[in-house]
Amino acid sequence: MSSPKPNRGAIAAGHALTAEAGAEMLRQGGNAFDAAIAAAFTACVTESSLTSLAGGGFLLAHTATGENRLFDFFCQTPKSKAIGRSPHFYPIHANFGDTVQEFHIGLGSMAVPGALAGLLHVHQKLGRLPLATIVAPAQRWATEGTLVDPFRAYCFQILAPILTATADARAIYAPEGKLLAVGDRFYLSDFAAFLNDLVHDGTDLLCQGDLAKAIVQACQAQGGYLGLGDLQAYRVIERDPLAMPYGSATLLTNPPPSSGGTLIAFALQLLAQASLASVTPGSPRHVEILRTVMNLTNRARQQGYDEHLYRGDVATEFLSPAHLRAYTEVLQQSLAQGANKWGSTTHISVVDGEGNAASLTTSNGEGSAYIIPGTGIMMNNMLGEEDLNPQGFHQWPADRRLSSMMAPTLVLQDGKPRLMLGSGGSNRIRTAILQVVSNVLDFGMDIDAAVQAPRLHWERGELHLEPGYDRETIEAQGIAGDDHCTWWQDQNMFFGGVHAVAVGADGTVAGVGDWRRGGAWVVVGE
Incomplete structure (x- = not known):
């Protein structure tokens, strides 16, 4: 044989x-x-x-x-x-x-x-x-x-x-x-x-x-x-992925009751309103936009998001045009004004x-x-x-699938795979994936550059930034507002580990293993 x-x-x-x-x-x-x-x-x-x-x-x-x-x-x-x-x-x-x-x-x-x-x-x-x-x-x-x-x-x-x-x-x-x-x-x-x-x-x-x-x-x-x-x-549960158009591409990610995928979709919807075409990646303006989007995503989560997850109405309510418009107005107002965890995954x-x-x-x-x-x-x-366990330890509802930030994600172009990615990093999973997807789709970076680019993460008034951002300008312009800023000396696993594969328009494949988490990649048959 x-x-x-x-x-x-x-x-x-x-x-x-x-x-x-x-x-x-x-x-x-x-x-x-x-x-x-x-x-x-x-x-x-x-x-x-x-x-x-x-x-x-x-x-x-x-x-x-x-x-x-x-x-x-x-x-x-x-x-x-x-x-x-x-x-x-x-x-x-x-x-x-x-x-x-x-x-x-x-x-x-x-x-x-x-x-x-x-x-x-x-x-x-x-x-x-x-x-x-x-x-x-x-x-x-x-x-x-x-x-x-x-x-x-x-x-x-x-x-x-x-x-x-x-x-x-x-x-x-x-x-x-x-x-x-x-x-x-x-x-x-x-x-x-x-x-x-x-x-x-x-x-x-x-x-x-x-x-x-x-x-x-x-x-x-x-x-x-x-x-x-x-x-x-x-039992394993098979679900329809959460699907969302972004530009000419379609993003597929983890649906409810897990939370990470929906938060990524919501953040991308906000980014689409931020006119990134005129923004330089990694610039102070880019930092301002990302910080504001992350802030609003966290705010939305605090305002009843988890209830939507288990009611099953995330797509019709949380991701609805009306809900998005309300947050888009806040986003545009904020931009016009010019303002630590492990994650074993x-x-x-x-x-x-x-x-x-x-x-x-x-x-x-x-x-x-x-x-x-x-x-x-x-x-x-x-x-x-x-x-x-947001309600506290030992307060979990019985016999329920736990909600996770994990968000394995695919980007399709004309119905075919263009980008496969995901990350570890607890609450930083969604911000790591968001930034890599945006780097590829909004700024045209190849997959290696998109993963290796410096990242930031905002949560609860704490803004963390990897090296590569213009600290002097960001501080001079007050972009961080009242946030406590942590300026990391090196790229770190704190900011996730996005291991990704991409397919080019000509069918060639490429991969990148995020060195922040010891990543590696192999191409077969090219």
Whole structure:
């Protein structure tokens, strides 16, 4: 039997081995979805402090036949809070050097995971290669080990209180009594064995069978919310993407009940009113426009936005022309007047030569510190994420898909993929994606320049700016108003990690892995 014909394409991801795993699927004749899924499994090894099969995520798919579909496999809240004891839920403090951030971990921070269910679901619906082929790169690197690079070591240091909180976590991240550092090798042998079981079983082993029972027993004994019914009832949800025209292009992104995609769409609608054609990218005027748009987007969110998400009327109410007009007036008035968080998330973008495209974002929160026995898999801490629990901890509504800022995004031109992108970075996800999309569509930048350009982020009266902006002019013109400004000395993972792939008008493909988060990219067959 002849071997499958290689598929050309490109993939961008958060680690060179993650990207290479996806590229290998294309070389073996797989499609963009095979590549994205293989990369996601591999990222659980190469980017284990950012993602996990016991976390959650979203995959936005555009098929060669023109179908657009959002696969929602983010985490779900448990069905009940009745656990008969105090939840195992406690704060840790992560030291970033210039600031310390509090996170909450423990078994009481664990929501129902969806990542594994989602990857298996997409593979069954859209994949082409056997599952054994898909997981092979992840098994290889889990067994052979990967070299800890400076970015990975930085992540380990920040999350040290989580990665060393339990004996099982220490066995992985501090096997000789001290945290792994640059130049050490990181192994995940139990994960390789788990993947072997997965191939033979073919079902979500984290929500069914003995592993699910082990998770539940640990929760019952130590104070977690998850019950067997929570795990067994989990389902991947297929949604229509949120679609919005922008100039001659169409933007597709994550729809409600997740929030990030809708906020990006709203911000782009505002940008369209700001006459960017006469603005120089990175100029003080550009800073003024972006700051104002981010300010208004945050203001809109405070004014009932989250209620729209779960009522299902975002498109008809929040994104309606009448609502937009009200904010456009404020935007134009503001411009006429002339006036810190971690985010354990990673992203994969893929396009193939057949016209399939995938944008996949996954996260484990920061991790709960609980390792599922015999798997090397850390459970998520989504119930301990402040951003995901706006009403306060332990106040979550039961049995509901959590709302996320994650926003895998595609830009179509004449119905065909032009740009695939997404980002990690908690609340900075939407501003990072917004700026890269605008750099490409409004300023005509190529994908490399668009991702590497300096970014800013505004939130709650704090304006953060990467180097590259004209500080003297911005301060002299009072553009920041009453904001407290942080002028970063270097580009930083704080501003997200946009791993993107682009298709040119002539069909050539290009990728870029955002170095802010150790990104890499591979082009196959060009």
